[in-house]
Structures are given as C-alpha cells and as structure tokens.
Amino acid sequence: MTQPSDISSARKHETLVIMPAWNEAEVIGTTVREVFEYGPECDVLVIDDGSRDNTAALAGEAGARVLRLPFNMGVGGAMRTGFKYAKSHGYTQVIQVDADGQHDPRDIKSVLDGLRDADIAIGARFADKGTYEVRGPRKWAMGVLAWSLSRIAGTRLTDVTSGFRAANEKAIRQYVDHYPAEYLGDTIDSLVVAVRSGCKVRQVPVSMRERQGGQPSHDPIKAALYLGRSGLALLFALTRKRSTPSTN
Amino acid sequence: MALIMGLIVVVAILIYVFEMLRRQKLREKYAVLWIIVGIGTLILSIFPQLLDQASSLVGIQIPANLLFIMTLILLVGVCLHLSHEQSQAEDEVRILAEEVAILRSDLQDLRALRPPESRDAAQHPVANGRPVADK
Numbered sequence: 001m002t003q004p005s006d007i008s009s010a011r012k013h014e015t016l017v018i019m020p021a022w023n024e025a026e027v028i029g030t031t032v033r034e035v036f037e038y039g040p041e042c043d044v045l046v047i048d049d050g051s052r053d054n055t056a057a058l059a060g061e062a063g064a065r066v067l068r069l070p071f072n073m074g075v076g077g078a079m080r081t082g083f084k085y086a087k088s089h090g091y092t093q094v095i096q097v098d099a100d101g102q103h104d105p106r107d108i109k110s111v112l113d114g115l116r117d118a119d120i121a122i123g124a125r126f127a128d129k130g131t132y133e134v135r136g137p138r139k140w141a142m143g144v145l146a147w148s149l150s151r152i153a154g155t156r157l158t159d160v161t162s163g164f165r166a167a168n169e170k171a172i173r174q175y176v177d178h179y180p181a182e183y184l185g186d187t188i189d190s191l192v193v194a195v196r197s198g199c200k201v202r203q204v205p206v207s208m209r210e211r212q213g214g215q216p217s218h219d220p221i222k223a224a225l226y227l228g229r230s231g232l233a234l235l236f237a238l239t240r241k242r243s244t245p246s247t248n
Numbered sequence: 249m250a251l252i253m254g255l256i257v258v259v260a261i262l263i264y265v266f267e268m269l270r271r272q273k274l275r276e277k278y279a280v281l282w283i284i285v286g287i288g289t290l291i292l293s294i295f296p297q298l299l300d301q302a303s304s305l306v307g308i309q310i311p312a313n314l315l316f317i318m319t320l321i322l323l324v325g326v327c328l329h330l331s332h333e334q335s336q337a338e339d340e341v342r343i344l345a346e347e348v349a350i351l352r353s354d355l356q357d358l359r360a361l362r363p364p365e366s367r368d369a370a371q372h373p374v375a376n377g378r379p380v381a382d383k
Contacts, residue, residue, distance in 0.1 A: 047349075065353065066353070067349040067350060067352075067353050068349055068352065069346070069349050070348060070349070071341055071345065073345065077342055077345075080346060081345075081346040081349055081350065082349060084346055085350050085353075088350065124318070177310055179295075230293050
C-alpha cells in the first residue's frame, strides 16, 4: 500500500469530495467548479468509471484530482476506490456527490456538519425541503426500504438510496473493509453493514435539483424489480457477518 | 461395440485432461474433478453390470436413469463451482483495477514533485531494470 507520507502534497484539505462519474462530460466541469465555488474547503476527487468520453480531462481542467478506472465498475466500485484513496491519503472526512449535478454543492457543508454526532450522514431528499418528487410504486418501494432501514439504524431515515452521504474516519475504514460493489450495494448494503459494525447514522435534510439529464422512471415493473433487488440486497446485508473496522 | 465406443471417448477425454495439465492450460484443482469423473466413467463402461446393481440398490428401475441423475447433479455442481470461481476472479480483478487507478494518480503526483531536469529519466522509469527512487 501507498504510505500517506509519500504523497502528502496531494492532500491540501482534510475533506475529500468523491464524485463517481461515468460519461458525464457534459456536466462534470460545471459540477466540479460549483463544488469549489459553493462548497466548503475541500479536495475534489473525480472517479472516472471507465468513461468513453473526455470526462477525465474535463474534470482535471476544472481542478479536480482524477482517478481513472480501467473499465466500468459501477458506482459501488468507484466509491470503494474513492474510500481507499481517502484512507491512504489521510483524509478525515469524505462526502459523495453525484457528478450529474443533482446534489446542490451548497448543501455539502450541512451534510458534513451531520458528522459531528454521527459516523455517516445522509443528505435526504424528502425531508421537507426542496422540490424532488417520486410517485407511484417506486415511492412505495422506497417507503418499505426506508422503514426497514430506519428500524435497523435506530434512527428515522426517509431516503436510504440517496447517494449524497458523508463519512468520517471510522466509517471510511469500515467502508474500505466492506463496501460491496453489487447493485444497490453502495446504498443499502453498505449502510446496513456499517450500522451493524457500530457506525452511527444520521439524516440531514437537503434539497435536490432536477437531474440534468434523464427522468426517474415510473414504470411499475421496474419498480417491482427495484423492490425485489433491494429486498434481496437487504436480506444479504442482514445475514452478513459484522466486521470490526480495522485501525490504521 | 457400444462398450468400445464408450471406452474410446473416456480415454480420449482423460488424455485431453492430462495434456492440458501438462501444458499448464488447466489448473490442478479443476483437473482433479475431471480425472475422477473420467475414471468413474471408465469403470462403468468396462463393467456395465455395476450400474445395474447400483440402481437396484437405490430402487431405480431403469439403470440409465441413475446415470442421468448422477450426470445432472454433477453438472449442476460443476456450474456452481465455476460461478464461484468466476465471482472470485472478478473480485480480484476489481481490486487490482482500484489499486491501479490509485497508483496511477500517485505516480503522477510524484512526477510532478520531481524537478524538471530529471524528468527525462522518469520517462522510462524501469528501463534499466529497477524502479526509480522516490526522491
């Protein structure tokens, strides 16, 4: 493994913004610049998840540090890489921000503030703030998930699939040990295992902006599939052994 | 005639497995399975009455059905085993990809730290058979 002392020059701040990006050339530059402009003092790490466009180059131009994965590994794989990077470079807190600009950089600070009394802070979309709306079967599916995860975490969580989440050192170590790259592993599975390993979770209300491209689908079949897969992910997560976060 | 046909096929498969092993195209852990299966089939094709006895022992009327069920169970087992191995291999590849991505960025940082006049040497860091020093 890389020793932190070798590359301390790469780390300018204590906080790392991790931004998984896959073919986001259209928006990545704007998103990175907005984080620098409206976010707190931080380094931005863009994880180029095997993009075929010039996402990496544009992110670099905007001032982000870029990790290029040799092939597409999904959000889970990208985040694992980000957490590994954060651990080996000695960052004390990280926050995941979507490259497509749906997470408002002005909210980064409030999500990070959530870490003051928790190990993981989730920026939740429907906590009475903002205009983001989901309807129909997908909403019910998310409701079931939120209910069961709230029970597990022992705190009220309304938006468990939100990718807008921050982690402190303890949670980073736990994530490096166990961060599944499966479907929904980055949201549900990772959360359950972190909670079972003794990490404290907290929810912070944030507003979400419109996604720059693509609509969330309201197809009932897709919603059912989504519920099924997330249920499975939850089941697996619950039956997994708890891991003790390794020390550095 | 059927006996000889069976024998030929089994012996051919066994030779093929040995040949792959010899050329290191097949890992030993997979080869063992196929050698056991091959030898079992060899014994069965030489002494077909063994199959009759075994099927009457477990209460299957048509001996061929015993053969089929054993084959099916074996194949399902092999498939599961391969899926497991494949998942493991994918996992390992993913971990390597993560490490490569991080190392590549660290290498870039180190290159940037280096004073400009020594950059030329850094163009071929392992050209003389040893990695360049960190500082």
